Amino acid sequence: MSNHLGCNGIIVTSDKRTILIKRSKSVSIGKSTYATSVGASMKAKYALDGHQAFTLPGLKHAILCEIEDELKIPAKHITDLLFLAAYRDLVEGGKPQLAFAAYTSLTSDDVLINFTESLSRKTAACWDKESMELEDGKTLLPIDISDLPHAVISQNAIKVRVGKQSRKLPMMPSAIATIIFFIMYLDNGGIEQ
Numbered sequence: 001m002s003n004h005l006g007c008n009g010i011i012v013t014s015d016k017r018t019i020l021i022k023r024s025k026s027v028s029i030g031k032s033t034y035a036t037s038v039g040a041s042m043k044a045k046y047a048l049d050g051h052q053a054f055t056l057p058g059l060k061h062a063i064l065c066e067i068e069d070e071l072k073i074p075a076k077h078i079t080d081l082l083f084l085a086a087y088r089d090l091v092e093g094g095k096p097q098l099a100f101a102a103y104t105s106l107t108s109d110d111v112l113i114n115f116t117e118s119l120s121r122k123t124a125a126c127w128d129k130e131s132m133e134l135e136d137g138k139t140l141l142p143i144d145i146s147d148l149p150h151a152v153i154s155q156n157a158i159k160v161r162v163g164k165q166s167r168k169l170p171m172m173p174s175a176i177a178t179i180i181f182f183i184m185y186l187d188n189g190g191i192e193q
Contacts, residue, residue, distance in 0.1 A: 004041035006089060006097040007066055008178040011037035011073065012145060017108040018182075019071060020169065022139035034141065034158075034169040036178045037102075040066045059098075067102060071111060071140075072118045079103045082190075084181040089174045099178040101185065108142040115140055141169075149183050 010018050020034045047062035049055055064075040084099040104111070119138055143160060151160040153176060159168045171179075 004095065006095050006174065007038060007040050007042055007063055007100065008036050008097055008174050009038035009063065009067070009100045009102055010084075010178060010182045011067065011071060011111070012101060012103045013108040013111060013142075014105055015107045015109075016145050017142045018145055018148070019108060019111055020141040020143060021070070022141065032170070033175070034171050035175045038063075038066050038070050038100075039172075039175060040070060042066070042098075063100060063102070072114045073104055073106060073111060077104050077106050079105050082185070084178070084185055087177065089177075097174055097177075099181045101182055112140055112142070145182075145186070148179060149186065151179070151183075153180065 012018055019037045021037065021039070023033050023035050023039075042059075042062050043065070046065040047054055047058045049058050060081060063081065064078060067073050067078060068075065080103040082101045084101055087097050087099070088094045089097050106114070141162065143162060147161045151158050153159075155173060155176070157168050157170050158176060158179065159166055161167075162169075
């Protein structure tokens with residue numbers, strides 16, 4: 001996996017919301033922009049099996065691990081995982097990307113509480129370097145998935161309803177692409193579950 005596979009995912013909570021993450025100023029790309037629920041490169045330690053082979057079960061395991069690393073949602077709370085698209089991100093020099101959607105049995109409030117509690121524990125324990133690399137940001141923003149098809153999308157931002165107001169959220173193209181793939185999935189009869 002010399003040119004790491006990027007994973008960009010939409011998490012759909014049981015109350016029909018997705019969680020966006022405001023990326024920190026310390027990440028390598030997309031500083032201070034909003035990202036989809038998961039935006040990570042696949043880690044070999046999660047994806048390879050005992051024979052160092054990359055398999056479909058390894059891919060699924062790696063994505064579940066990234067969901068837990070980034071949003072603190074354990075795999076036992078993921079009820080479905082769908083692959084939406086594979087593409088190349090030109091902003092990152094053609095890096096291969098995989099867009100997915102994952103459904104969780106948790107509500108958006110559950111996700112926010114788990115995430116906040118996890119950050120509080122890590123801050124109290126003085127984060128180590130590996131722990132710091134697991135979170136791209138500290139601010140989560142729940143969005144109703146029913147509002148996504150009505151969003152105004154441009155090459156570097158999305159304007160979407162957040163609560164009772166419409167907000168323009170700066171985003172990287174890979175995050176926007178993932179949202180578009182998810183909207184297409186819903187438009188083509190995909191199940192909101």
